[in-house]
Amino acid sequence: MTSTTTTPRGATGSVALRGVTKVYGQGENAVLALDGVTLDVAPGEFVCLVGASGCGKSTLLNLVAGLDRVSGGQIELGDGVNPGLMFQESALFPWLTVEGNVDVPLKLRRLPRAQRRERIAELLRTVHLADFGRKRPHQLSGGMRQRVALARTLALDTPVLLMDEPFGALDAMTRDILHDELERIWAERKLTVLFVTHNVREAARLADRIILLSSRPGRIIYSTRVDVPRPRRIDSPEIASIAGEVTDRLRTEVGRHGQ
Amino acid sequence: MTSTTTTPRGATGSVALRGVTKVYGQGENAVLALDGVTLDVAPGEFVCLVGASGCGKSTLLNLVAGLDRVSGGQIELGDGVNPGLMFQESALFPWLTVEGNVDVPLKLRRLPRAQRRERIAELLRTVHLADFGRKRPHQLSGGMRQRVALARTLALDTPVLLMDEPFGALDAMTRDILHDELERIWAERKLTVLFVTHNVREAARLADRIILLSSRPGRIIYSTRVDVPRPRRIDSPEIASIAGEVTDRLRTEVGRHGQ
Amino acid sequence: EDDAGSGSSGPVTLRLGYFPNITHAPAVVGVEKGIFAEKLGDSAKLETKTFNAGPAAIEAIFSGALDATYIGPNPTVNAHSKSKGEAVRVVSGAASGGVALVVKPGITSVEQLKGKKIATPQLGNTQDVALRYWLKEKGLTATKEGGGDVKVIPQENAQTIETFNSGAVDGAWVPEPFVSRLVNAGGKVLVDERDLWPNKQFVITNLIVSTKFLKAHPDVVRKLVEGQVAANEFVNTRADESHQAISDHIGKLTGKPLDVKLIKQAWPTLLFTNDPIASSLKTGLDHAVAVELTQPVSLDGLYDLTYLNGVLKAQGKPEVAQP
Amino acid sequence: MASDTLAGRADAEISGLDALEIAGQQKTTSRAATIWAATWPKLAALAIAVAAWQAVVWAEVWPPYSLPGPGTVGRELLRQAGAPQLWDGLATTLRRAALGYVFSVGVGLLLGLAVARFRVLRAAIGSMITALQTMPSIAWFPLAILLFELSEKAIFFVVVLGAAPSIANGVISGVDYVPPLLQRAGRNLGARGMNLYRYVIAPAALPAIVAGLKQGWAFSWRSLMAGELIVVGISQTSLGAQLTYARELADAPWLLATMIVVLIVGLGVDTAFGAADKAIRRRWGVLDQAGQ
Amino acid sequence: MASDTLAGRADAEISGLDALEIAGQQKTTSRAATIWAATWPKLAALAIAVAAWQAVVWAEVWPPYSLPGPGTVGRELLRQAGAPQLWDGLATTLRRAALGYVFSVGVGLLLGLAVARFRVLRAAIGSMITALQTMPSIAWFPLAILLFELSEKAIFFVVVLGAAPSIANGVISGVDYVPPLLQRAGRNLGARGMNLYRYVIAPAALPAIVAGLKQGWAFSWRSLMAGELIVVGISQTSLGAQLTYARELADAPWLLATMIVVLIVGLGVDTAFGAADKAIRRRWGVLDQAGQ
Numbered sequence A, B: 001m002t003s004t005t006t007t008p009r010g011a012t013g014s015v016a017l018r019g020v021t022k023v024y025g026q027g028e029n030a031v032l033a034l035d036g037v038t039l040d041v042a043p044g045e046f047v048c049l050v051g052a053s054g055c056g057k058s059t060l061l062n063l064v065a066g067l068d069r070v071s072g073g074q075i076e077l078g079d080g081v082n083p084g085l086m087f088q089e090s091a092l093f094p095w096l097t098v099e100g101n102v103d104v105p106l107k108l109r110r111l112p113r114a115q116r117r118e119r120i121a122e123l124l125r126t127v128h129l130a131d132f133g134r135k136r137p138h139q140l141s142g143g144m145r146q147r148v149a150l151a152r153t154l155a156l157d158t159p160v161l162l163m164d165e166p167f168g169a170l171d172a173m174t175r176d177i178l179h180d181e182l183e184r185i186w187a188e189r190k191l192t193v194l195f196v197t198h199n200v201r202e203a204a205r206l207a208d209r210i211i212l213l214s215s216r217p218g219r220i221i222y223s224t225r226v227d228v229p230r231p232r233r234i235d236s237p238e239i240a241s242i243a244g245e246v247t248d249r250l251r252t253e254v255g256r257h258g259q
Numbered sequence C: 001e002d003d004a005g006s007g008s009s010g011p012v013t014l015r016l017g018y019f020p021n022i023t024h025a026p027a028v029v030g031v032e033k034g035i036f037a038e039k040l041g042d043s044a045k046l047e048t049k050t051f052n053a054g055p056a057a058i059e060a061i062f063s064g065a066l067d068a069t070y071i072g073p074n075p076t077v078n079a080h081s082k083s084k085g086e087a088v089r090v091v092s093g094a095a096s097g098g099v100a101l102v103v104k105p106g107i108t109s110v111e112q113l114k115g116k117k118i119a120t121p122q123l124g125n126t127q128d129v130a131l132r133y134w135l136k137e138k139g140l141t142a143t144k145e146g147g148g149d150v151k152v153i154p155q156e157n158a159q160t161i162e163t164f165n166s167g168a169v170d171g172a173w174v175p176e177p178f179v180s181r182l183v184n185a186g187g188k189v190l191v192d193e194r195d196l197w198p199n200k201q202f203v204i205t206n207l208i209v210s211t212k213f214l215k216a217h218p219d220v221v222r223k224l225v226e227g228q229v230a231a232n233e234f235v236n237t238r239a240d241e242s243h244q245a246i247s248d249h250i251g252k253l254t255g256k257p258l259d260v261k262l263i264k265q266a267w268p269t270l271l272f273t274n275d276p277i278a279s280s281l282k283t284g285l286d287h288a289v290a291v292e293l294t295q296p297v298s299l300d301g302l303y304d305l306t307y308l309n310g311v312l313k314a315q316g317k318p319e320v321a322q323p
Numbered sequence D, E: 001m002a003s004d005t006l007a008g009r010a011d012a013e014i015s016g017l018d019a020l021e022i023a024g025q026q027k028t029t030s031r032a033a034t035i036w037a038a039t040w041p042k043l044a045a046l047a048i049a050v051a052a053w054q055a056v057v058w059a060e061v062w063p064p065y066s067l068p069g070p071g072t073v074g075r076e077l078l079r080q081a082g083a084p085q086l087w088d089g090l091a092t093t094l095r096r097a098a099l100g101y102v103f104s105v106g107v108g109l110l111l112g113l114a115v116a117r118f119r120v121l122r123a124a125i126g127s128m129i130t131a132l133q134t135m136p137s138i139a140w141f142p143l144a145i146l147l148f149e150l151s152e153k154a155i156f157f158v159v160v161l162g163a164a165p166s167i168a169n170g171v172i173s174g175v176d177y178v179p180p181l182l183q184r185a186g187r188n189l190g191a192r193g194m195n196l197y198r199y200v201i202a203p204a205a206l207p208a209i210v211a212g213l214k215q216g217w218a219f220s221w222r223s224l225m226a227g228e229l230i231v232v233g234i235s236q237t238s239l240g241a242q243l244t245y246a247r248e249l250a251d252a253p254w255l256l257a258t259m260i261v262v263l264i265v266g267l268g269v270d271t272a273f274g275a276a277d278k279a280i281r282r283r284w285g286v287l288d289q290a291g292q
């Protein structure tokens, strides 16, 4: 069962889903992607979502980001919060350079030019792409593109971050580094993070809480707190044991629901 | 040092790279993506490529697939072999349904309609998307799209398969299932496979040989045989120990070359 | 050897062009009443083509797509000079008159034209030259570029109605039926061009044939001229029937019959004569040279009136002068 | 927790049915709503246009023979609709338009594909296509008459020279922007040469091609209106001839009535293109998501 | 193994320099080659066209006053080029074209964006845009004269009515096909309303917009050629007037010479559009990879 922590409504950084349902399509072809998902994320909490392919994780993030309408139920966010979403695909603007892409949210926030330039440099350093500012997306490798997208999302400076497999295309080394960076930023800025991943170890490494979604319809079937103190190491035995536990649940639950 | 296995030139399924160099761009902005890569893949061999983000893995596959021209050196393939490449992005045709996408290589091979229909059904079953034949790519989740791309590549029935992080967007469960499927097909059809992955365990689970590429310029810096007998399990200790070894090499080599 | 066909190798087709217009009344009536077909008899099959402007008709004659056409004096001269006298021959006249300067009612004298804008159908065409020469004689200047005492504005006749209505021009030197239309729109005839010519006659429509066809089928041309003479006879003697025929014919072509009242109104200003009035063409050219709109052009060989005179003679009518 | 909020939803069966129901409802409401949503703005626009027109006429800025009111023009249109000429003319013109356009599409597609495919051809005549497109129809009349005499073919010639370059340009710009990734995918799947065009490039370029076809239609129609004046055939009247004669006769109500007919034909054709475009966008998944 | 094959390549420094050199070489060879590759097909096409023309003339299918040869026309063109009329006319026409086009672009872009953005507007007048596009220029003359009398404004009116709908259609089709993913990304980054258009939709639709601008140029130029007859010779000659006069005077060499001038202008404009298009494609990375 999911945690029943409730937080004051409208608190900055809180995310609350109440019986959220999402149906795609109409009539015969209708697909029930999410079915009555209720979830409270406290401000500053780091929640990882795991689940089988096609179970509705991306759908859930899109709904929280306000990019799709719920078919039922409701989603409550802190007042005026615009959650930053890092898409599963890199979704970079092909007509802009790497710098230009990271600059878009900064420009939209009307930061002065000097400040923007500084921030871009800093963000590109964070994702280890300091030398690639003038390249265009098509000149980058898959993993580099993903990192640019990360930098662009971080540039939003929003209290709620939604991340859809942000490190899926990265090698273990780079991923470890970015885990540290993300954790640092999260702690510094007290971010609320909803993080989708297929890597259960990654979930255990990062999360305060791991949530498991079932497939068609997507429902929350399992939730566990990760009480390992930070800083954590992805190859530590505690993380491994939690990951093992979640994997087992995944295996049985997902296995039961078919596929 | 890489293995020095040599195979008869032009044998079906063999892939040989001789001092392959790839430079992107011109003048000041030139990027040396691959530098003198020499590699022999024997027919029926399963080779996994690992390396840091942006080290040139995708570049290498593109060159072998004949989609890019080498800047230096040469690549030899078996006579008339057209290697099938599964791209890092799903690269599905948005105007076709799932079935339509898988049908393209079959149509191009002029198979009769009945045979094609059968083959499509079989392939979609292999990637566990039997019910999704009539959907369009934009109606699928990221992992589903990746699986459709896999089915489409398998439909080519070519002796050489090049796969660029084919299971990157899949959950552990689905991935395990597809590892088994891929291994089965590989063994049945005696395929030669060049497989790029960031998941070192996955590499150890699947490969006959694991090859490590360094970053900028991309060079082969390490190569190891995986002598664990098949069938293997990804969570077996032998696999874990090989993965650990490769990870260590990756860490030291990649760490030394900087990032 | 030519696409008009030779007499021996089957029936000849005569491709005749004209404009569905009052100044082309003999042609319209001749076609509508079957006069040409009757006169041509078995010697040639008649195929008619209608045009709404001269250039296409001349292009058709030049390219061999047309054998004969009713046409105004301007395109006739152009066809003659541009082909160095090769392409066409005038074999008969058709109509004279029907041109006037119509102005806003407030203008009653030449002096009042100073500073006014007067439209003509086209820079350098017969009416344009007539206006400029007339202005020159009256001591008023008018430049090609539209400057001078009187601003001469060449524009399509259709547009002249629009600009006259909207007040953008103060008058126009145009042929029928635009004279009548401008009068109906509140204009007043200041100058009737007939008054400027000897015998009040000047060519407005004549019949030309391509030289090639003339050489290949002189007999057919003779029959055609016979038809033209007969058509003129009809038009001149049975006016009411002709009005109706013109109205119907235009109705068939455009989807809307031309108002018979308008035809009746324009009719008296026109004279349907078989005489091509070659002298008026020559004088018109001299005027054009005088107002510096063209270089002198030789009209030698343009007229071949032997057929016309043959027909007239046979009918006991007075012959016309071959220039 | 999930079951707390939506009681009785524990069963996937029920929620499946429920989903169907929700979907069904959405559809019924949206069908009536869709038609209404598509219709009222048109009616409103029409009403505004007619009202403005009538207002100008009542203000008597121009005399009524210059600018007749909607009433006069409406009556003229009704009168025309009652007579056979309008329909004959429309039929002739539409037949010519259809034939000329189909031919233009053929020529334009082939030309566009050839230029997009062969570099040499592109270097040689790529720019010429736009240059040809800018040549006004009347300039082609002499050549048309030279080549085809005074036949309908001459009209087609002018129409094709007007429309084909525009369609070819649509094809070229479409082909130029086919995502390289899809081309590579196609090549890797074994599509070479014509097959690459058939399976990848043509469908990927379809949106731009349809846009080019739409522009081409406008060119062909306008060229036809001009071309119909080459020979104002005696046996049949045409819309182009009617437009010109209405003007020559300074018959403003007739001219406006004919213009309305031209606009109606244009609206009809646009609706057809709109439907094609919408079908493509639905398939591509551009419509579903953009429509939120 | 790697070091076996390319001796002396052990050092990354050297291979870096080496790479620069390779790149440099590629560039030098390609610069001369590029110009030549772009030029010879044009010359060849020109040569073929002129030769075919000359052959037809020599075959004497048509009399020389109907179809003059390249020599005659070339001499006429030279004669014209020596006289001021051609240049004056060209200057007048180009000035009008530039002004009319710039205005059309403004109107077309605004109209297109408005229709693409507001559903009600699209339902109301979306189809009307194509319908307007199909209206031949001459049909607008009466209205143009009514509104603007015999001024240049009347010409602009006709030009804008010709070109703006075409440009608007380009914008609409471009906006319609903006990938939903990019729109969502833009919205998520905080771009709403006008900002979404500025930062996402406009740049994403740029290729289609440029294609529309190109079609719009053709429309505006052709409308101008027709529209220039509204005000002939008021104070200046123009290319449109020259084209018509050449025809009226049955002066085939003059007509062909003027047509060649029109084609040359068209080629020039296409080159400009081509450069813009290439720049966009390079930025988007469509060119690099397609060019293999």
Ligand SMILES: Nc1ncnc2c1ncn2[C@@H]1O[C@H](COP(=O)(O)OP(=O)(O)OP(=O)(O)O)[C@@H](O)[C@H]1O
Pocket (backbone or CB within 6 Å): A024, A025, A031, A033, A051, A052, A053, A054, A055, A056, A057, A058, A059, A060, A088, B138, B139, B140, B141, B142, B143, B144, B169, B171, D288
């Ligand atoms: N636009 C759409 N139209 C129709 N069905 C859709 C659409 N988007 C998603 N779906 C369906 O909704 C379900 C959930 O999709 P979603 O993308 O949320 O999965 P996911 O959990 O992110 O999977 P993955 O891990 O593979 O990315 C899938 O069955 C998918 O087919």
Ligand SMILES: Nc1ncnc2c1ncn2[C@@H]1O[C@H](COP(=O)(O)OP(=O)(O)OP(=O)(O)O)[C@@H](O)[C@H]1O
Pocket (backbone or CB within 6 Å): A138, A139, A140, A141, A142, A143, A144, A169, A171, B024, B025, B031, B033, B051, B052, B053, B054, B055, B056, B057, B058, B059, B060, B088, E288
């Ligand atoms: N078209 C291109 N133009 C310029 N540079 C390019 C191009 N494609 C790739 N590169 C560069 O080549 C290098 C190798 O890229 P490649 O895509 O092969 O990396 P990769 O090993 O696949 O990385 P990843 O694991 O992140 O996918 C990178 O530095 C990248 O910036």
Ligand SMILES: [Mg+2]
Pocket (backbone or CB within 6 Å): A057, A058, A059, A088, A164, B141, B142, B143
């Ligand atoms: Mg997803």
Ligand SMILES: [Mg+2]
Pocket (backbone or CB within 6 Å): A141, A142, A143, B057, B058, B059, B088, B164
């Ligand atoms: Mg890659």
